[in-house]
Amino acid sequence: MTETNFVLERYSKIDSGSHSWSSPSNIALVKYWGKKDNQIPANPSVSFTLDACKTTTTLRYEKLENPGESFSIDVFFEGKKNEAFKPKIETFFERIYRYMPFLKDYHFIIETSNTFPHSSGIASSASGMSALALCLMSVEVNLTSDQTLDTERSRSVIEGSQEHYFYQKASFLARLGSGSACRSIEGDLIVWGSHKAIEGSSDLFGIKYPYEVHENFKNYHDTILLVDKGEKQVSSSVGHNLMHNHPFAETRFKQAHDNLSQLIDVFKEGDLKTFIEIVESEALTLHAMMMTSLPYFILMKPNTLEIINRIWKYRQDTGSHVCFTLDAGANVHVLYPENEVEKVYEFINNELVAFCQNGHYLCDRIGFGAKKLTM
Structure with missing residues (x-):
């Protein structure tokens, strides 16, 4: 799998919509510390996905009549408008624009909240960026599904044959917002970073740990x-x-x-x-x-x-x-x-x-x- 697999080439435009996801933090057992260009890890890592420590994000979007060269974003954290988070979101959008070219076609309202203190040593960027990436993937599904299909059939785009691609691209996008965010999409043990002994491991996204896990490490x-x-x-x-x-x-x-x-x-x-x-x-x-x-x-x-x-x-x-x-x-x-x-x-x-x-x-x-x- 290469980065070109995640480039969105064609999509339709719909007027508006909204999606909500909750995504957990994670705690690395083998730590990722040090990175190369484009959010590539200097070493592989493995983490436990958490459960209660999570971010809930709602993404609302409305088609712009006259799209510009910049992104149109409002960010609300814990119910209050938060200008401090906006530059990080704009940087994230810049990084992923190649893979989601509809980002300049819409005004986005991002409403987010955590179940834990922000910036206190718990990976709030991991849960926050992964939740936002998943919301954006839901937008992509809307824009690439046949709009004449009913809701149930449209939902099957995620639940059926495209599910693997959906979560893999979400992890890929989340990584470009915060490296460890790519480990928060799925659970319960996630590997991120290429490792010669772990089949399917990649620097581009996290994968479920593919081998046997003893009952000692369950729950x-x-x-x-x-x-x-x-x-x-x-x-x-x-x-x-x-x-x-x-x-x-x-x-x-x-x-x-x-x-x-x-x-x-x-x-x-x-x-x-x-x-x-x-x-x-x-x-x-x-x-x-x-x-x-x-x-x-x-x-x-x-x-x-x-x-x-x-x-x-x-x-x-x-x-x-x-x-x-x-x-x-x-x-x-x-x-x-x-x-x-x-x-x-x-x-x-x-x-x-x-x-x-x-x-x-x-x-x-x-x-x-x-x-x-x-x-």
Whole structure:
């Protein structure tokens, strides 16, 4: 599959319409950190798709009488007009215009909201851009379907033979808005980035992990401890760019490939011990890259370290399979299998919640991707 497969060459024009999708965030187990031109990852990654942490987006569109050279967009976040988000959406539209040439034919109203704090170390750009990409794909379906067909038959364009293309192009488009967004379209384990041992893996879009997964990794839980709910100290885009000329970049990229190779057997055999070693090492390596870049940053807070040390002690004392991972921020994702939910949840409430900002945390678990909402 190449980029030319996603170029839309012919479409009809309809007057107006609207679509709504909810799309989840995701948490990378093997981290994507560093990218090439056109949002191509410097290394492959694999993630759990989440369930409760999601963005809901409604896209309304109306045909312009006199289309111009620029995009016509209004953005509303949590019910209020948000000019700050507009430049990012315009950049996204510029990147995908080749694949969706109808974007300048319409005025778009984008209404979006999150179930979690924006820019706080949870991948809001992943859920937000994936939800928007899916809305745009629904517009494309409308513009390329025979308009004389009834609603049920038109819907079959997605549900039938074109379903794979629909979600694959949505992932491809989402990547051009935010790299990790391409991993939020489907679930529950998603691979993004070309890897020699994973059939179908691609730098252009995410794919469902294609091999056997042990029951140990079904219904995994993720409790997100909000150590710092403020704006991230360093945006993901800035962080990725710091990998250019980083002294340890090539070693890091090789490590990611090796860890993903190792996870193939881990997922098949249900090896929780090795899973924990890889996932925690990946989290700490991500932060090590930030601490050894120029300029350098320390994204963890004292309470982040306190939580990590308490998880290690609890695991040593009890034999639990609880572990942590981190995104590019201070918050801690506490991962644990289904059969340990009650004990780990008690541990979190008794020992970890005290280190969260205002005692706030989010309970989530593995999810299975985005959902189209009825208007």
